[in-house]
Amino acid sequence: MKISRYKKELDYSYALGATLTWELLKYRPESVIRIYVSPSLKESAATERLFACCGELGIGVVSGEKAFNILSPKENCFVIGEFKKTEQRIGEGRHIVLVNPSDAGNLGTIARTAAGFGLENIAVVRPAVDFYDPRTIRASMGAAFHVNVEYFDSIEDYRARFPQKRLYAFMLTASVSIHDTEIREPFSLVFGNEAAGLPDEYAEFCRSVIIPHSKGIDSLNLPIAASIGMYEFTKNDFRL
Numbered sequence: 001m002k003i004s005r006y007k008k009e010l011d012y013s014y015a016l017g018a019t020l021t022w023e024l025l026k027y028r029p030e031s032v033i034r035i036y037v038s039p040s041l042k043e044s045a046a047t048e049r050l051f052a053c054c055g056e057l058g059i060g061v062v063s064g065e066k067a068f069n070i071l072s073p074k075e076n077c078f079v080i081g082e083f084k085k086t087e088q089r090i091g092e093g094r095h096i097v098l099v100n101p102s103d104a105g106n107l108g109t110i111a112r113t114a115a116g117f118g119l120e121n122i123a124v125v126r127p128a129v130d131f132y133d134p135r136t137i138r139a140s141m142g143a144a145f146h147v148n149v150e151y152f153d154s155i156e157d158y159r160a161r162f163p164q165k166r167l168y169a170f171m172l173t174a175s176v177s178i179h180d181t182e183i184r185e186p187f188s189l190v191f192g193n194e195a196a197g198l199p200d201e202y203a204e205f206c207r208s209v210i211i212p213h214s215k216g217i218d219s220l221n222l223p224i225a226a227s228i229g230m231y232e233f234t235k236n237d238f239r240l
Contacts (some may be wrong), residue, residue: 006133008132008133012078012085013134014081014082015081015135016134017080017138019077020081021035023141024142031083032081032082033082034059034062035060035061035082036061036080036082037050037061037063037078037079038064038065040065050145053163053196058166068240071134089148090152094121096189096226097127097155097158097167098110098125099184100123101193101195102129103137104136104139105111105193106129106138107144108140109140110226111131111136111138112143113223114147115140117238118135121147122150122151123150123158126151126153129217156203158229159205165186166186167210168207168208168212168233169190169192169202169209170191170192170225171197171203173208175210176209177212178210178211178229179232180207185239190206191225197219209229211228
């Protein structure tokens with residue numbers, strides 16, 4: 001059995017850690033290839049449940065240090081889930097659109113926030129970071145297995161698929177505050193690259209909005225801006 005470090009061209013990836021592996025088993029059991037368990041993993045009720053779940057699903061469990069030495073030598077990691085990548089297509093409803101995201105951790109964090117606010121469809125416009133990178137999966141804390149992510153070669157391709165969407169672009173050059181924006185369904189929240197943001201031409205086909213903040217900073221980082229946008233657009237869904 002060959003164990004390879006993750007590469008984008010592989011058709012499989014890894015969930016590094018017990019929490020992520022549990023989320024994988026719960027939400028994407030059909031994609032699991034096998035589970036690696038470190039001999040250093042202490043026996044507990046949780047490990048018994050893990051083994052029982054794998055047995056019920058017919059998933060092989062491999063014990064040994066080899067996988068951990070190759071895949072996670074510096075992490076406090078005792079369980080690894082290996083899973084098949086699946087080609088995903090986002091459905092109708094509300095969307096998050098990320099244009100050229102370049103950081104795996106940011107993509108994972110945004111996926112987690114999106115799942116928390118019930119925004120389960122994420123469109124990613126290339127060039128972009130790999131959603132299946134284990135760093136993305138880890139940053140999502142398992143939420144990567146709760147959302148659907150589809151890549152598009154251009155924003156035009158996305159708009160052609162979803163012409164009915166009302167696009168709200170988060171831009172520093174916008175003049176309308178997020179607090180004064182009329183929200184119309186079905187909406188898509190559009191965010192740009194961490195360094196460059198969105199090009200000015202996005203204001204031509206999107207409703208451009210800005211998140212007001214003090215002059216103490218130039219801009220909010222991408223995950224924070226996306227979190228504020230998602231909260232503001234869904235806050236009426238979560239009133240106590």
